[in-house]
Amino acid sequence: MTIDDKTKTELEAAVFRRLVAHLQSRSDVQNIDLMNLAGFCRNCLSNWLKEAADAKGAVMTKDDSREAVYGMPYETWKAQHQGAATPDQLAAMKKSQSGH
Template sequence: MSEIDDATRTELEAAAFRRLVAHLRERTDVQNIDLMNLAGFCRNCLANWYRDAAEAKGLALTKDETREIVYGMPYDDWKARHQTEATPAQSAAFEVSQTAALHKDH
């Protein structure tokens, strides 16, 4: 693998993040619970990680502000347009995945 300087690495990581966010904005059919069940993170996690990174740089962004960055619209608007009620199977899978995550370090 070729050497990548820090500035270039940051640019590539930012581009990959922007592409992931754009992809998730397009895939409104994929619910956050599905992401959590399969990957252990969701759009809200990305927004939280963005806020954490901002805070580490001394920037105070609210949860609503970072969610709007990730969702491309206010979170309540996204929920009203795209979020569906979790099915019993989705909820059960979520409980299993959360229990497994809690016990993975033990």
Template sequence: MTIDTATTTELEAAVFRRLVAHLRAREDVQNIDLMTMAGFCRNCLSNWLKDEADARGLELSKDESREHVYGMPYEDWKRRQPEATPEQQAAFAKAQAEPH
């Protein structure tokens, strides 16, 4: 099956929205855990969103892109999250040291 470019873009956009909704619902999963396991987190997604807006000459602040991904102001998100444990920090450091 061949899918045209416009439909591919629509599908990819729908997947992005679904991923963001999933991450918003999973507040129990901390960014450090995402970074350790997958190599990206909510901040990465918001940075990528801002990068793409910038590339198209669209005004989107870092705070706006984060709020889009988090579903709330970033400062509110941070207040709701516990500090990373020493175990999480060690796992993150180990994952960052491994070649990719």
């Protein structure tokens, strides 16, 4: 398979947008569960977006990047969708982070 750089970038951007849209539609999935299962969460994606913006010299605040990923201000998302972590979730997080 041979794909030119422009097309590859466009495909990657489309996949990122689809992932973000999917995560926005699945507010029932908690960040701690994403971290425990996949090793990244919405906050990671927003941090990576900001880092990419910084690397390009584009102006983007942490709040901007979080809103781009969450689809709303982060504090609003937390208030509406984030539940308290269970002891099992916290234990899984501690175990999964022990190697990092």
